[in-house]
Amino acid sequence: MKLIDLYENRALKTIKGSIIKRSKYGVGKDIGGEIYIHKQYESIVPDQKALVEAKALLKKERPDFKYNCLKFGKDGFTFFNSPDFDTADEPTAGKYVRVAFNGTLKDGETKSIWHHKWLWVKDDYKGFDVDASYKRSQEWLKIPEIDFARIGSKEFWEKNVVPKLKYS
Secondary structure (H helix, E strand, O other): OOHHHHOOOOEEEOOOOOEEEOOOOOOOEEEOOEEEEEHHHHHHOOOHHHHHHHHHHHHHHOOOOOOOEEEEOOOEEEEEEOOOOOOOOOOEEEEEEEEEOOOOEEEEEEEEEOOOHHHHOOOOOOOOOHHHHHHHHHHHHOOOOOOOOOOOOHHHHHHHOHHHOOOO
16 A cells, blocks of 8 residues: 555544644645645645636736745635745745735735644655654644644744654
């Protein structure tokens, strides 16, 4: 059996019982109905016409902006240039451009980090070891009393969670 077949329907549970799994599209991290994916999987976006329009507007208005991840949801698309998506265990979100369905653009930058990056890709993704990312999620989700409200801060994460990991 291939690794892809073995983990096709990966899912984890937090200590409190919340389920962590890929979105209903088979790839992507679903946070409150907003789906985060690596750009390689743009074909899963349900409204391809809106995506094409958003990308055209992004290219026209921010021709030098390069993205590798995106979020789509009820209000539009956010294109992220995560500088360390393939290299960090918990990548930095980085610079972004939000393109609303009404055509407005908003630039920003965040130092927040993302968890469970294996959700954003499929098991055959070549940019990083998807299985290792999944195993890291398994490991840190077993740590008791994690303050989930603060783990998006790299400083908090590195001070309070990483030291408790066996393989950090």
